[in-house]
Amino acid sequence: MYQYDTLDKEFLADRAAEFREQVGRRLAGEITEDQFKPIRLMNGLYLQLHAYMLRVAIPYGSLNPAQLRVLADIGRTYDKGYGHFTTRQNLQFHWIKLADTPDILDRLAAVDMHAIQTSGNCIRNTTADPYSGATVEEVDDPRVWSEAIRQWSSLHPEFSFLPRKFKIAITGAAKDRTAAKVHDIGLMMRRGRDGTLGFEVIVGGGLGRTPFVGPTIKEFLPANRLVSYLEAVLRVYNRHGRRDNKYKARIKILVSALGAEEFGRQVEEEWAKIGPEGDLPDTEIARIRGAFAPLAFDSLVNRSEAFETAKAADPALARFARNNLREHKRAGYTIIEISLKAIGETPGDATSDQMDVIADLAERYGQGDIRVTHEQNIVLPHVKLDDVPAVHAALAAVGLATPNVNLITDMIACPGLDYCALANARAIPIAQDIARTFADQDRAELIGELKIKISGCINACGHHHVGHIGILGVDKKGEEFYQLTLGGSGAEDAAVGSMLGPALPADRVAPAIDTLVEVYLRERQGQERFLDTFRRTGVVPFKEAVYADAN
Amino acid sequence: MPTRIKLHDGEFSLAEDPFTHVTDDEDLVRGDLIISLTRFQSEGERLLAEGRSVGVRLEPAEEVEVLAYDLPRLALVAVAFPKFNDGRAYTAARLLRERYGFKGEVRAVGDVLREQAGFMVRVGFDAFEPADGSTPEQWAHTAHRQRHVYQRAADRRPPAFAERE
């Protein structure tokens, strides 16, 4: 993992000291709420329904055990013994006191963490492939480039007051686990014909009121030119993005208004003026890369007798292995994805005790490496197959062995109206309802990969547009209703889902999902996923079934 | 005489302001003036010929490129923040310094708050008309808060990667 040096540490310490001072001024009445609000938002502190909410950045979704333990301890000391992992690889504490936040930021800074730019109209935390450095599919490790972006974007003097927030995602593999095509900038690592590293650059994707799958504006950007190119994109956006209407202020609106070609041309023009002087020196990239040096893997064969024997004896372990393990690039190792979607629980919530257990497991079995996914799960990226039974048993003991990764119950959901000041309807109880409906694991496996994504309002933090089934909470005369969309995808085959029909009342949602699944099981051919079947048949059979039921 | 906060050789101080802001519907006064881009385009030539120092007030929608030809003749550019969060002013200031090598005063006017001091100094502002009554000491404190910066900008502070070498 990247190790913070004195410079990085002092940067965080200075920032935390500044916020302590600002909170002091607010509490003393020297600044008004209107003046303080943008300040606290730049430090990830929101005022939500029940309390303050602090959003802590988990840069490119990467944590070490010491950091996770501090998050656990903050949850225990300052919150109600838990934290909520978000859909952008961050962690939110929902019950924070303003007066405690300076101490919390100090605690975070002590383990190289912070809440800088987790809110506000600035460049937010970069999302990266949670399997970075572990997956066989990888072209290059996106964490190297994510760290370069973290540094470049931190308190950027020119780009801290953009028209609107700005989110970047990087995937190092053709398989996209970051929703890159629906980010403001999506970077997909490629290798050029001559073997050089580069990125396909996608700009202007996004969700919210106006969802777009972003167009590619540059097929191949040499990797060492990344920072100057980002600077050019941001400058064009900062100057020309709309500031008169916050709903039209994201870069997607600018790209769509100008057209991808014209937008790309303006970026090229600006990029040429900035020139290579705007790039990080190769020595700095090499220094960062050094910090992600390959771990010390043992030479193993790609089959563990101990693991095979344990699986044969324990169906629960076998099921967990079927659903929650992913292929590692090194023989004898595996990637374990820990689902935070226990049936009936809140998607993305982890108790402090659970976080401690994960930290211990990472230390003992996982080379001290922990990732969080934008789908609100946690990953141990480097575990020996031999150790999977022990890890599974330890996870099961604290309710973390739910064997449902990528299955219908592995939903993502925003906090919704239970917490969020912007929400129109609750999201979590809908997820809980659906999870109970599909609690039968055999059936869930029979259904296969099916991504349900739930948002409590049109801002789409729950990414409903790109759910295979998307659910959007709406407020109909004060009652919670839910709009279903089908056929979206946030992966490499990104697509915005299309609306199924009139919104349904809360208690009709889980039965409607059940109906959709029944139609799929009836219609599917061969190994088709729900999404594939939907794309082949279109909406008609699904719509007929749901609204026939509803009548 | 009115004052503004001036940054010179790394020091913030309250300095007398020889310039008078004149809006488009006001009559011109004697001495050094800060006028709108529109007014500069119609009357700038004459004012400069009179031997006055002239500054142009640039609004966010006005592109700094328009001034490229006239910059050597301008004493200052006042970059306007109609609201503190209108970030276009940061790009304007940075381009003035980095791309056009403007050596005159780049002044922040409008909704100018001391919380923004660090960013403003980094993009090349060297004069400030604070809207929040803040003092040069407060500006110095905020601007020097971060011991390190991560990116190149107009202030020529060495970024972290250069410090590390």
Next chain:
Amino acid sequence: MKALTGNRLTDGEVVFWKAGAWVERFADAELFADAEAGEAAEAHAKSQQTVIVDPYLIDLIESEGLWAPVSYRERLRALGPTNHLHHGKQAEGGAAIEALQHASGAARSKGRVNLIKR
């Protein structure tokens, strides 16, 4: 009928106006039958910059012989999140909490719109 609510500055706690002070339980909130009295309290609250954030009036309806906020969102604020029933004010239980939980019928909260606009 109306009540005046906001979040306390120091800790974000949902609080309600009662005769010039702020109380944590909705059941203890002062009820305004008179629009002018409510607006006067709101104006006073808005001047308490170091005490309260974004105070606003909410509409109430009758529920089980007691009063409850009309809007669903305001009932959630007065109760706590529905996914963790032991979190928030609802943990205390009792008749006043149950009256809030059983309240139904709703309209949009004017307060919420103001919050978003800020």
